[in-house]
Amino acid sequence: MKKKIYLYGLLMLSLLLSCRQEPRRSAELLASTSIVADVVRQVAGPSHTVTELIPPGASVHQFEPTPHQIILLHQAGLIFLNGAGLETRLIKAAVSQVDSTHLVDLSTGLDFRTHPDLHGQSSHDHSRIDPHIWTDPNLVKEWLPVMTRRLSAAYPEDSLIFQQNARIFADTLTALDQWIREQVGQIPVQRRILLTDHRSLGYFADRYGFSQVGALIPSFSDLAEPTARDLARLQDQASQLKVPAVFVDRLQNKALARQFSTDSGLRLVPLLMGSLAVDAATYPDFIRYNVSRICTALQE
Ligand SMILES: [Zn+2]
Numbered sequence: 001m002k003k004k005i006y007l008y009g010l011l012m013l014s015l016l017l018s019c020r021q022e023p024r025r026s027a028e029l030l031a032s033t034s035i036v037a038d039v040v041r042q043v044a045g046p047s048h049t050v051t052e053l054i055p056p057g058a059s060v061h062q063f064e065p066t067p068h069q070i071i072l073l074h075q076a077g078l079i080f081l082n083g084a085g086l087e088t089r090l091i092k093a094a095v096s097q098v099d100s101t102h103l104v105d106l107s108t109g110l111d112f113r114t115h116p117d118l119h120g121q122s123s124h125d126h127s128r129i130d131p132h133i134w135t136d137p138n139l140v141k142e143w144l145p146v147m148t149r150r151l152s153a154a155y156p157e158d159s160l161i162f163q164q165n166a167r168i169f170a171d172t173l174t175a176l177d178q179w180i181r182e183q184v185g186q187i188p189v190q191r192r193i194l195l196t197d198h199r200s201l202g203y204f205a206d207r208y209g210f211s212q213v214g215a216l217i218p219s220f221s222d223l224a225e226p227t228a229r230d231l232a233r234l235q236d237q238a239s240q241l242k243v244p245a246v247f248v249d250r251l252q253n254k255a256l257a258r259q260f261s262t263d264s265g266l267r268l269v270p271l272l273m274g275s276l277a278v279d280a281a282t283y284p285d286f287i288r289y290n291v292s293r294i295c296t297a298l299q300e
Pocket residue numbers: 061132198199200220221222273274
């Protein structure tokens with residue numbers, strides 16, 4: 001009898017330990033970019049696994065999933081997307097494969113920027129919508145209620161945890177916004193000018209009072225090609241306005257940017273554009289990384 005109780009106790013203990021040590025098996029949350037994935041992680045908490053589809057360094061524009069990722073899309077309970085036309089090809093590949101109710105477009109209902117040169121074109125042409133929502137933390141904050149609602153519907157038992165995590169992260173984003181305003185406040189107003197490799201910082205520029213001279217690639221995507229005339233005009237504008245630097249994607253080595261820098265004498269300042277990096281592994285770190293570099297470059 002004693003032995004039986006002992007064995008029973010041992011069994012219960014090992015069950016208890018295995019429950020505690022093994023995190024819940026839930027690789028079912030997918031996110032398109034590493035930035036979206038980080039925000040989902042903040043809200044979902046450590047007991048849910050979030051996997052990103054677009055590897056750091058790859059262009060987030062026009063991303064197409066690999067055959068292996070198609071399998072992941074099949075298995076996923078929820079697939080979180082930045083939206084605003086960023087993942088057009090990913091969505092096209094996914095809708096033929098997975099239940100579209102699993103797709104969560106985080107930016108539905110936001111007020112999108114549109115390309116100034118493309119007004120009046122078809123509203124179905126996503127290249128006229130600026131997809132770089134994540135450059136403004138205030139817009140990322142708008143993702144949180146959608147995220148909380150969808151996560152809560154999928155995992156009702158964790159609903160209170162999601163709500164609490166979302167509140168904490170919203171406070172982090174409010175503090176981040178305040179920090180950006182303080183940093184930008186140190187740049188003389190006439191120097192708050194951005195020249196970028198493509199039109200990637202529009203929401204950031206609008207929110208924090210920067211003007212944009214233009215971009216080496218005059219498009220919301222980094223896949224288009226500028227003409228020689230576009231580049232010559234941009235070089236003239238930049239020298240008239242005494243623009244000190246060109247902000248380029250650190251994770252992409254573009255011959256175009258190097259050539260422009262040589263021709264114009266402007267310094268290239270690498271930023272993180274579409275994905276997190278080892279030294280900026282969370283969304284708030286990503287923002288701090290970029291804002292510090294922008295502010296330093298424009299004050300010099
Ligand atoms: Zn971009």
